[in-house]
Amino acid sequence: MTGDPIPVRASSTLECRNCGAGAPVDEHFCPQCSRILALGRHGDYFSFFGLPRKLVIDPADLERRFRDLSRKFHPDYFYNASPTERLASLERSSYLNDAYRALKNPVSRVEHLLAIEGLPPAKSEDPSTGSGLGGGKVPPSLLEEVFALNEELDEIRELRESGADPDKLRARLEKARAPIDARRDEHEQQLQALSARWDSQQGAPPAEKRATLDALRERLLERNYINNLLATIEREVASLAGSGQPATGSHG
Amino acid sequence: MGKVVGIDLGTTNSLVAYVDGGRPVVIRDEGGDALVPSVVSLGEDATIFVGREAQRRLLTAPSRSVYSVKRFMGRGIDDVRGDAALLPFRVSGEPGGVVRIGVADREFTPPEISAFVLRELKHRAEEHFREQGEFDFEVDRAVITVPAYFNDAQRTATRDAGRLAGLEVLRIINEPTAASLAYGLDTRNRGTIAVYDLGGGTFDISILKVEDGVFQVLSTNGDTHLGGDDIDRLLVEMVLADLAGSASPGAAEGRIPAEGGPARAKGRGAGAAEHLGAGAGGPAAAGFGGPAIEAIRRAVIQAKWDLSDVEETEIHVEPSPAVPAGYRRRITRADFERIIHPLVDRTMDPCRQALADAGLQPKDIDEAVLVGGSTRIPLVRRMVEELFGRTPHSELNPDEVVALGAAVQADILVSGRREMLLLDVTPLSLGIETMGGVVSKIILRNSTIPASGREMFTTGVDNQTGVDIHVLQGERELAADCRSLSHLHLRGIPPMVAGLPRIEVRFQIDANGILSVAARELRTGIEQTIEVKPSYGLTDQEVERMLIESFEHAEADFEARLLIDARNEAESVVHATEKVLRRLDLDGAGSGAFEPGERERINSALIGLKAVMAGTSRETIHDWTHALNHVTQRLAEVTMNRTVREALAGRNVKDV
Numbered sequence: 001m002t003g004d005p006i007p008v009r010a011s012s013t014l015e016c017r018n019c020g021a022g023a024p025v026d027e028h029f030c031p032q033c034s035r036i037l038a039l040g041r042h043g044d045y046f047s048f049f050g051l052p053r054k055l056v057i058d059p060a061d062l063e064r065r066f067r068d069l070s071r072k073f074h075p076d077y078f079y080n081a082s083p084t085e086r087l088a089s090l091e092r093s094s095y096l097n098d099a100y101r102a103l104k105n106p107v108s109r110v111e112h113l114l115a116i117e118g119l120p121p122a123k124s125e126d127p128s129t130g131s132g133l134g135g136g137k138v139p140p141s142l143l144e145e146v147f148a149l150n151e152e153l154d155e156i157r158e159l160r161e162s163g164a165d166p167d168k169l170r171a172r173l174e175k176a177r178a179p180i181d182a183r184r185d186e187h188e189q190q191l192q193a194l195s196a197r198w199d200s201q202q203g204a205p206p207a208e209k210r211a212t213l214d215a216l217r218e219r220l221l222e223r224n225y226i227n228n229l230l231a232t233i234e235r236e237v238a239s240l241a242g243s244g245q246p247a248t249g250s251h252g
Numbered sequence: 253m254g255k256v257v258g259i260d261l262g263t264t265n266s267l268v269a270y271v272d273g274g275r276p277v278v279i280r281d282e283g284g285d286a287l288v289p290s291v292v293s294l295g296e297d298a299t300i301f302v303g304r305e306a307q308r309r310l311l312t313a314p315s316r317s318v319y320s321v322k323r324f325m326g327r328g329i330d331d332v333r334g335d336a337a338l339l340p341f342r343v344s345g346e347p348g349g350v351v352r353i354g355v356a357d358r359e360f361t362p363p364e365i366s367a368f369v370l371r372e373l374k375h376r377a378e379e380h381f382r383e384q385g386e387f388d389f390e391v392d393r394a395v396i397t398v399p400a401y402f403n404d405a406q407r408t409a410t411r412d413a414g415r416l417a418g419l420e421v422l423r424i425i426n427e428p429t430a431a432s433l434a435y436g437l438d439t440r441n442r443g444t445i446a447v448y449d450l451g452g453g454t455f456d457i458s459i460l461k462v463e464d465g466v467f468q469v470l471s472t473n474g475d476t477h478l479g480g481d482d483i484d485r486l487l488v489e490m491v492l493a494d495l496a497g498s499a500s501p502g503a504a505e506g507r508i509p510a511e512g513g514p515a516r517a518k519g520r521g522a523g524a525a526e527h528l529g530a531g532a533g534g535p536a537a538a539g540f541g542g543p544a545i546e547a548i549r550r551a552v553i554q555a556k557w558d559l560s561d562v563e564e565t566e567i568h569v570e571p572s573p574a575v576p577a578g579y580r581r582r583i584t585r586a587d588f589e590r591i592i593h594p595l596v597d598r599t600m601d602p603c604r605q606a607l608a609d610a611g612l613q614p615k616d617i618d619e620a621v622l623v624g625g626s627t628r629i630p631l632v633r634r635m636v637e638e639l640f641g642r643t644p645h646s647e648l649n650p651d652e653v654v655a656l657g658a659a660v661q662a663d664i665l666v667s668g669r670r671e672m673l674l675l676d677v678t679p680l681s682l683g684i685e686t687m688g689g690v691v692s693k694i695i696l697r698n699s700t701i702p703a704s705g706r707e708m709f710t711t712g713v714d715n716q717t718g719v720d721i722h723v724l725q726g727e728r729e730l731a732a733d734c735r736s737l738s739h740l741h742l743r744g745i746p747p748m749v750a751g752l753p754r755i756e757v758r759f760q761i762d763a764n765g766i767l768s769v770a771a772r773e774l775r776t777g778i779e780q781t782i783e784v785k786p787s788y789g790l791t792d793q794e795v796e797r798m799l800i801e802s803f804e805h806a807e808a809d810f811e812a813r814l815l816i817d818a819r820n821e822a823e824s825v826v827h828a829t830e831k832v833l834r835r836l837d838l839d840g841a842g843s844g845a846f847e848p849g850e851r852e853r854i855n856s857a858l859i860g861l862k863a864v865m866a867g868t869s870r871e872t873i874h875d876w877t878h879a880l881n882h883v884t885q886r887l888a889e890v891t892m893n894r895t896v897r898e899a900l901a902g903r904n905v906k907d908v
Contacts, residue, residue, distance in 0.1 A: 079665045094704040
C-alpha cells in the first residue's frame with residue numbers, strides 16, 4: 001500500500017456492540033475484543049478494502065483482498081456466534097460483495113468515486129423513454145455520428161420491411177457500427193488517461209481535482225450514450241436474423 | 253447437539269451423507285444402496301411408505317403414490333399442468349396459490365411430501381449412527397441441496413420441507429457448487445471449472461473459479477424443468493403412440509398428452525414396433541391409466557440405462573392387466589440419441605449464457621465436471637466435451653457427488669474449519685414492480701451472495717399510511733413475465749403530505765439465496781411492519797400448523813413403528829419356539845424332554861401369541877410374547893447347553 005492519505009470523515013467511529021469500545025469506521029473487527037463489528041453507515045468501497053481512493057487498481061490484488069475479507073466475514077464462519085455477530089457477518093459480507101462488484105469493473109469504479117466525491121450520478125435517462133436515438137439528450141460531441149447513424153438505420157429498416165437481402169443489410173449495419181466502435185475505444189483511452197490523472201492528483205488543490213472528476217463524469221455520460229447506440233445496432237442485427245433466416249429448430 | 257448431515261433431495265432419488273474423519277461418505281442401506289427413491293406412498297392404513305417400498309407400490313397402488321414432487325416445489329398450479337398430465341396422481345390448487353397433491357383421500361403440499369423423504373433420510377442416518385455405536389445418534393441439522401437455478405419460492409419450499417421433517421436447515425446450497433466442493437477435495441486447488449449437472453428433473457450449469465480454497469461461483473444458469481424425467485417422458489409417449497396407433501388411429505389423439513406432439517412424430521420414425529400377441533388392440537389401447545404408464549416408464553428407463561452401455565436394446569413391457577398385450581420394440585443408441593437430441597440441445601444455450609455472464613470463452617475453462625445420473629448418457633458427454641473442448645471429469649459417482657459436497661459444507665458450518673469457502677451467486681435478478689408494470693432490478697443475477705439492495709419509496713396520497721410492493725424475480729422487463737415472489741404490505745407510515753415520507757426498503761439475500769425484507773421510514777426512523785404474502789409458498793403460520801400436524805402424525809408413525817417392532821419380536825419368538833419343538837420331536841425325545849405340564853403351557857402360550865400377533869395392540873402382543881418367553885425359558889436353557897456341547901464336541905479345547 002502507498003502512503004497516500006485516505007480522507008477520514010469526522011464522525012467516523014463505530015461502537016462495538018460486544019464490549020462497547022470505539023473503533024475507526026474502516027475497522028472490521030473490534031480492536032479491543034476482536035469481535036466482528038456491525039457495519040454502520042459505511043459508504044466508501046475503497047477504504048473498506050483498505051485501498052486509497054485511486055482508480056488504477058491491480059485486479060489480482062483486489063481479488064486477493066476480496067478473498068481474504070470473505071474468509072473473515074462469511075456467515076459460514078459465524079454459525080455458532082451470537083445473533084449480533086451473525087447479523088454483522090451478513091451485513092459485512094453483503095457489503096463486501098457489493099463493493100467488490102463495483103470496484104472490479106473500471107467503469108462502475110469511476111461511478112462509485114463520483115458518488116463518494118459528491119457528484120450527481122452519470123446515468124443517462126432511460127433509453128425507452130428518451131427522445132433521442134440512444135436515449136436521453138445527445139451529447140454535443142456525438143451529434144455528427146448520431147445523425148449519420150440515425151439516417152442509415154431508418155433506411156435499413158425500410159429496406160428490411162420491403163424484403164431486402166438480409167446479408168447486405170447486415171454488412172451495412174457493420175459498416176455503420178465502425179465509427180461508433182471507434183468512438184468507444186477513444187473513450188476507453190480517455191477514461192484511462194483521466195483515471196491516471198486523478199491518481200496523480202491526490203495532493204492537488206480541490207479545484208483541480210474537481211475538474212478531473214467533472215471530466216470523468218462527462219466521459220461516462222458519453223460512454224453510456226455510445227453503449228445505447230451500439231445496443232440499438234445490435235437489436236437491428238437481431239431483427240434481421242429473425243426475419244431473414246429460417247427459424248432454428250432442431251429436428252430429430 | 254445431535255449429528256449433522258448433507259442431503260441431496262433429488263427429483264428421482266435422494267441421498268444422505270456425512271463427514272467421517274475428514275472425508276465425506278454417503279450412507280447406504282444393508283444392501284449397499286445409497287439412493288432412496290424420492291417416492292412416497294400412503295398405505296391403506298395411513299402408513300407412510302418412502303423409497304424402494306413406495307416405488308414398488310407405484311405398480312400396485314399408483315393412486316396412493318407420489319413421485320417427482322420436486323417439480324412442484326414452490327410452484328403454482330399454472331406452472332405444472334404439463335407435468336401433471338402424465339403423472340398418475342391428482343394435482344390441484346387455486347390459481348396463484350400453492351400446488352396440492354391428492355393421495356387417496358388426503359391432500360398434501362409439495363413440502364409435506366418432500367418432508368416424508370427427508371424424514372426417511374434422517375431415519376436412515378440415525379440407524380447408521382446407532383449401528384456405529386454412537387451414543388448421540390439423533391440427526392437434527394442438515395445442509396440440503398437445490399438446483400442452482402431454483403428461485404426464491406423453490407428454495408423456501410425446500411427449507412420448509414426440512415423444518416417439517418424436524419431438521420434445522422443449516423444451509424440451502426446449490427447442487428453444482430456442492431459437487432465442486434466434493435471434487436475440490438482431491439483435485440487441483442486452482443482454476444476455472446464448469447459444472448454441468450443434468451439430474452432427474454433439473455439442469456444447472458455453474459462456472460466457478462477456485463483459488464486458495466475459495467470456490468467462487470462466477471455465473472450460473474439452467475432450467476428447472478429439464479432432466480432425465482423428460483427423457484423418460486419422450487420414450488413413454490413414443491410407446492403410448494405405438495400402442496394407440498396399433499389399436500385404432502382415430503383414438504390415438506386423446507391418449508397422448510398435448511405436449512407430446514413432436515415426440516410422437518419422432519417416435520414413429522425411430523423404428524418399427526412389434527406387439528406381443530395378435531390382438532394388440534381392444535382393451536390394451538382403450539386408455540392407459542397409472543399402472544400402464546408406470547409399467548411403460550420402468551421399461552423405457554431400463555432401456556435408457558442399457559443404451560449407456562450397449563448399442564442396441566429392447567423396450568420390453570410384460571403383459572399385465574394394465575397392458576394386456578404387452579409391448580416389445582428394439583431401439584438402437586442412434587434411435588435414442590435422435591429422440592433425445594432436442595432435449596440435450598436445450599442445455600447448450602444456458603451453458604453459453606453462463607460463459608458469457610462470466611466473461612469467459614469455452615477455452616478458458618480448465619475443467620468440466622459432470623454431475624447427475626443423466627450425464628451417464630453418451631450423447632450428453634459428447635455434447636459437453638464438444639462445447640468445452642475437453643473431456644469432462646466423472647471420477648466421482650455422479651449420483652453421489654452432490655450429497656458428498658453437502659456433507660462437506662455441513663461440516664464446514666459446524667466445525668468452523670476454514671480451509672474451504674463457498675461463494676455462490678443468486679441465479680436470477682430480484683426486482684420490484686414499478687409504474688406501468690415495469691420491473692426495476694434491485695439485485696442483479698450472478699451477484700455473489702449474501703447480497704443486499706435498497707430502494708426508496710414514498711406515498712402518493714396525503715396521510716397515506718400504507719404502501720404495497722410487488723417483489724419479482726427474473727430477467728424480463730415486464731412484471732407479468734417475471735416470477736412473482738411476494739406482495740409486501742408496508743404499514744404504520746406516519747401521516748404526512750404525499751411524497752414526503754422516505755421509506756427505505758432493504759432487500760437481503762442470505763447465503764441460502766433466500767430473500768428477506770426490512771423497511772424503515774427515514775424521516776421518523778419508524779420501523780415499518782411488513783406483511784409478506786408469498787405468491788407460491790407457505791406462510792409461516794401454515795408451516796407452523798403443518799409442523800404441529802406432523803408431530804401428531806409423527807406420534808402415530810412412531811406408534812406404528814413400535815407395533816411393527818413388537819410383531820417382529822413376537823414372530824421371532826414363535827419361530828424359535830416352533831423350531832425347538834420340531835427338533836425335539838424329530839429327535840424322538842418324546843415327553844421325556846419336558847417337565848410335567850410344560851408342553852401344554854408352551855402350546856397354549858404359542859396359540860395365544862399367534863392369535864394376537866396380527867392385532868393392533870402392541871401391549872397385548874408384548875404380554876403374550878413375554879408369556880411365551882417365560883414358559884420356554886427352561887427349555888431354551890437346556891437346548892442352549894446342548895447346542896454349546898455339540899458345538900464344542902468336535903473341537904480341541906485349545907481352539908475355544
